[in-house]
Amino acid sequence: MSTQVHPDRQDRIRGPLKFFTVAATVTGVFLIILVCRMILQYIVGVEMPEWATYIAMAHGFAYMVYLLSILVLGPRALWSVGTLFTTALSGVVPFFSFYMEIKRRKEIIAQFQL
Template sequence: MASPQQVHPERQKRVDTALKFFTIAATITGIFLVILVIRMVLEYIIGMEMPDWATLIAQAHGLAYMVYLLSILNLAPKARWSVGQWFTTALAGVIPFFSFWMEIKRRDQVKAMFQL
């Protein structure tokens, strides 16, 4: 079995920086998404009346999702992702709990590929 090709240290540094930004953005987006889902369950299924500030949660998730998309646009070309990987990773930011799973999967793939 052939050993993996050595990755240039400068490229490793660029990918590692992009990966850290992606990890932080994905985690924050996932947390806001879970909070948004809990809020929606409480409001629409249980019937609890939510305070006015609760609508800011949806806006916060929207802003976090935009930052998440920027992190994908930063990491994907450096990690040489396929179009399918771009799409599924972007979609993960709007599907509860899938976002956490996808972030872990992509992080592990990039770390293995670039020997981080």
């Protein structure tokens, strides 16, 4: 039987977990859009409009926010360096960010009894 997690500790982890969930989802969506754009432009040969360049910049900004969310959540969840690294790496691999976000969220919910 596991011990009960203190309610204050649960409260301190809820906010960063929500921030991480939103950041991972937004990063994953921009990453998929970026990959589709690159396939259309470089493989299919479709000429992309000027605004399509902003997609790459949007993913870069979203990824920085994603890294920030990991740096806020990781120490509070007592993640190891390997866990931090694989979670950070998942923001640059298509569809992996969604998988990793679901996996980490389930781990934290179980660990902190949320």
